[in-house]
Amino acid sequence: MPTSPAPLAERSLPLRERKKLRARRELVETALRLFLDRGFDETTLNDLTEAADVSLRTFFRMFPSKEAVALAAESELWDAYLEQFARYDIDGTVLDALRDTLVTTIANMGEDWTRRFLATRGLVARTPALRDHSDLTSITVQRRLVEILETKLDTDSRTDVRLRQLGEIALASWRCAAKNWIRDNPGPRGGKAKVARLAREVREAFDAIPACITLRP
Amino acid sequence: MPTSPAPLAERSLPLRERKKLRARRELVETALRLFLDRGFDETTLNDLTEAADVSLRTFFRMFPSKEAVALAAESELWDAYLEQFARYDIDGTVLDALRDTLVTTIANMGEDWTRRFLATRGLVARTPALRDHSDLTSITVQRRLVEILETKLDTDSRTDVRLRQLGEIALASWRCAAKNWIRDNPGPRGGKAKVARLAREVREAFDAIPACITLRP
DNA sequence: CTATATAATGCCAGTGACTGGCAGTTCTTG
């Protein structure tokens, strides 16, 4: 099985960097395979590094933790999202901007990412340690989002609580969407359509917010 | 130094239970002292269990992790909150109910809790591992909140996203409030007034939500 | 093309959180 096709960015990088990227991809790919096969907790880092033919020490130079390699696909999404949002020129409400950029980012992630992300979410759904780590990651994203908002709106989040709340609400919507999505999509097949469904879930979660605050029993 | 005065609940419990509670309190108290003194990461569980005169094995029968003993005060708040909210008869909007019960719960936590909670938050502010664990705890609370909401409103959170969103928003408000609160209150002194301020921060965070969704640059 | 600087890697021997198992002790209860 060939590893995922090399992104264009890889070409014409110094040899050293290319090797690094290759090893990294090898680790992510092998990790996903092993974790799906035997389970996350049942696979030791020794198993993984041996299978990927990388020393344990090197593994920890590339990933900060065992969880991180399993959640690599999610990290890629967040990097793309934050970059996208940082560029985005907010026209309407901030909340709409947060929603639209996220939906767009998801839609633009590409074929190979979709495959890995689906696998990852399946893993997250049945592994408490990964679920925790995934939640933690989303909270980190929220913090970075607030920083971007501070720049964009030229306001300090300390003086205006709303910046922080917006970050929280955006990632809350994401968590809702991701949870609803994986619930209705347990199987591992069918890339494109599923991603479209995820984007729709995200949109719905964001749009449900106004109706939340007035909900009565 | 005497440990904190025994709550009334302790009286007339079987001897075994009382001993267990006493050991537990001893651990929490000692942990807080050691962690504040030397730092969380710099204190090993060996240090702690030795100082509290409990075997390591017993420690892990009482707490699921090193972080848990440091965050005991927070857990107590959440237990109280969930119980309070479960009883509460929602009259106006759900969001108001979530806010009011949280504010009330905080205000009713008692003297000794206040002291420990202040210390805990100071620790959380300067210890990444604890900050993570605290965030994780709040997400767990959110899940339990959604379950309670499902019962109260007799609705499945799968069919109505708003339940989950409300849980998220409530805990998001808590995180905002806690963050703003500790920022302006670095010192370890002055119990009652600070708790009042925390309650106010919570109220403000909740009340900022409607204005969030319409915020424009 | 060689020599030297630079950086990535592999290896080893930790540290420390957490766990299973078992033997001994302490409560509870009939």
Add this chain to the structure above:
DNA sequence: CAAGAACTGCCAGTCACTGGCATTATATAG
């Protein structure tokens, strides 16, 4: 008071993660 239940302590083990150093591979200067 005896039998059983519930703890507790101890021991040895697993595994994620880390610091330090020798080795090797790449980049660069002469």
